[in-house]
Amino acid sequence: MVDGIKTITVVGLGVIGGSYAMALTKAGYEVYGVDKDEDTLAKALAKGAVAASNVDCREFFAVSDLIVMALYPDMIAEYLADNVEYIKDGAIITDVAGLKSHFVETIESVLPEGVHFVFAHPMAGREKKGFDFADDKVFRGANFIITPTENTDAKAMQKVELLAKEIGFGQIKLTSPKAHDDIIAYTSQLPHALAVALINSDSEDSETGKFIGDSYRDLTRIANINEKLWSQLFINNKQNLIGKIDEFQVQLELIKKCVQECDFDGLEKLFVKAGIRRNNLQK
């Protein structure tokens, strides 16, 4: 267990918050769960994911060394502003949001002196939403990104890093909120856009399911998307995402042109390049 952290509150027991609660409880922490949904609170308690749960965070915040804000990104600042007076002095707060630049300043502006926010993006998830799909094993070996700002406390950040390692994350990478949002537009948002566009371009009269292999299944798995969360992530990262879609479209046009012109050599070169890049990725 990480030095100085005993009690943790997870706000938002959806698929990610729920997974955090489970993993942290397993790691030996006293974990409290907050959610607006009573059923979710009861489930989390029954499953042993949390030691106590409540729709109200105040009592939990007063005794927590760490708070995990597992809410939609646009709700974090407001929630903290409403409850900032209950947070214990010296507490660390972290989040799980898939987007940073757009929210970082507003969140930092509501924090009192002596409370340290460490912005983090656990690169793990599930296609399904809600506590029912929470699973502490999703973090195993996954990438964990921390986006420090000029206000980030070094010791608090170190503790969040240790905690991430403790619950199973693999590589931990530090980068700026701006750089994070740029690369995430490519590695996370663009794949989701492609999956959605792929499945939406199906002609519905065909018996598609009988003609698919693993490739189609793999590429469309994430088309089962949380529409509220992902429309926020896409639109709040507009410039970066549009740029990545543009770059993708250029590459798809290259393939199309080779096919159109029956250019076997050109197509093979594009395939070889892709194969090399995919192999390098695995290293």
Add this chain to the structure above:
Amino acid sequence: MVDGIKTITVVGLGVIGGSYAMALTKAGYEVYGVDKDEDTLAKALAKGAVAASNVDCREFFAVSDLIVMALYPDMIAEYLADNVEYIKDGAIITDVAGLKSHFVETIESVLPEGVHFVFAHPMAGREKKGFDFADDKVFRGANFIITPTENTDAKAMQKVELLAKEIGFGQIKLTSPKAHDDIIAYTSQLPHALAVALINSDSEDSETGKFIGDSYRDLTRIANINEKLWSQLFINNKQNLIGKIDEFQVQLELIKKCVQECDFDGLEKLFVKAGIRRNNLQK
């Protein structure tokens, strides 16, 4: 075991042919393997995938009730033309090619009376090529497509269906070569094009590997592509594939437009549609 089939020759012990050989041997057939590569022949024999192996097919063809042509699609007709005189009367031939219309007539034109070709497309594969990655388990539950022509013998087709079920395939679907090539352009070739374009649109200076989650891994797995095979499949299915890329591009543009215009409602609608389609696919 299927009535009337005891001895089977697999021509081409790559990843798919090798998997067939293993699965058929396990199912109790006497399986012979043919490949131009001596190392591959030795490996297949050592691994027990085949009872005998040879670079030359003649002795095997003379005694085989079934021949599996697991070569690149454009090599099948020529190979058969060169060896047609050795094929046993009444034998059944099947293939594994991912494309049909372009090859069906030529192949049928070289067949002698009394030899029955059943065109099939097992929707199972591996990202890697070669016998080393062969695995009889890849067929389990996978889709198996048969594309009968006006010359296809009903009894021979029934035997190939039974055999497919026996080695683990799930749904078997009959369709025309033309319809096959159209839907395969969408369910198989388009996903491969997207995976290649996605990985090729990466800016190489970034440490992409540290910022990826399962979505990027899933979407790029098939970017590790057999360049010779897939350039054939793409270009020989040009009209269909270009059509599917066009339809995909329309859908991607819809997403891009919603992002550009900060249209949350529009984007949510596209996501909901995709989620419903993905769920229906699983049923």
